Amino acid sequence: MSSQPTSIRIHQFAGLQPGPRFLVTGAVHGNEIHGTRAMTEIIRQLDAGELTLKRGTLTCVPIVNPLANQLNRREGDRNLNRNLRPPVIAQDFEDRVARVLCPLIAQHDGILDLHSFQGNGPAFAMIGPRNNSGELEPFSQEATESALAAALGVTRIVEGWLSTYALGIARRQQRSHDGSRRASLISDPHYGVGTTEYMRSTGGWAITLECGQHLDAGGPEVARLAILRALVFLGMLDESAVQAHQPAQPPEVLQLYDVIDREDMGDSFEQAWASFDAIARGQKIGTRANGEAVLAPSEGRIVFPNVKSLPGTEWFYLARPSDRKL
Structure with missing residues (x-):
């Protein structure tokens, strides 16, 4: 080594x-x-x-x-x-x-x-x-x-x-x-x-x-x-x-507004998400190891979905349109 x-x-x-x-x-x-x-x-x-x-x-x-x-x-x-x-x-x-x-x-x-x-x-x-x-x-x-x-x-x-x-x-x-x-x-x-x-x-x-x-x-x-x-x-x-x-x-x-941690290695995504895929309010994003569904709280985008994240760290972020002017 x-x-x-x-x-x-x-x-x-x-x-x-x-x-x-x-x-x-x-x-x-x-x-x-x-x-x-x-x-x-x-x-x-x-x-x-x-x-x-x-x-x-x-x-x-x-x-x-x-x-x-x-x-x-x-x-x-x-x-x-x-x-x-x-x-x-x-x-x-x-x-x-x-x-x-x-x-x-x-x-x-x-x-x-x-x-x-x-x-x-x-x-x-x-x-x-x-x-x-x-x-x-x-x-x-x-x-x-x-x-x-x-x-x-x-x-x-x-x-x-x-x-x-x-x-x-x-x-x-x-x-x-x-x-x-x-x-x-x-x-x-x-x-x-x-x-x-x-x-x-x-x-x-x-x-x-x-x-x-x-x-x-x-x-x-x-x-x-x-x-x-x-x-x-x-x-x-x-x-x-x-x-x-x-x-x-x-x-x-876009404005990030929430981050969802992985809680268990058994937590799984509903599909192969890519950053900025659109999500609808109530859409199923994933499932916890205990069977609980993880649902989108509002319409927006998923950002940084990470299938390799460890328990206690960021699993994915949520974003929505920003009113910021460049």
Whole structure:
């Protein structure tokens, strides 16, 4: 068995003119490598002079979680994209990554975090909350996130992540657990905080781009074009660096409003759901191990249905149309 990685590779291009400090990350979940492949190509293009950075600083971290990537799975010891904060005492590999990652995030103005997902479905972007001064996720960069997400070339944008997580955590806290570290982590109010939430907590803007299913052959190109479009949007590359084509219709905007956990490995879906499949109120989504039907509480969409989720973790999300204007 190979030893655990002891470093993270960080690539940085510092423009000679001042400008935005832009961070791009991939393989935060080790088996989600569309962003890794996209960054490899963009780094090559910059090195070869095929792309020219006009201003600002571009930092690329193609493999944020090298242990999970080495194992070709989502996690090393735990989910790096949950409970992300600098640890007081490192208890696992992801804590050691966080010691490096959190200060790196804080040094930048914004982040594009590139992911993929288990089920089938099209690429989409996830953005933060509306501007607010509340306790959960105070924020003042709504306009930047909305405009940048609309420029990335995806046809769907989703909001409402952390508020939905808070609802799920409140339910978990009402259930008894075995006292393990895993059980403590998934019932921690901080559990919903990952790369983008941490960036927003430092005052920056952040977008998660889900580039398609894990094995989608088109995923790396979705990621590559999104990085280029973001750089053009930020004035860091000339517009000629990327094709101007955009979807004919403005992106659909959806609001996450609930998350349903798996309770038992015997819980099963009614059908092979894909992200954003339409569901009707009262439609049967799945069946619990005890035979109880899991029904849709209202009309909307199913998001991130995960047949591989573990008991006590997210099984699927629910979304409905948002009134947010981009």
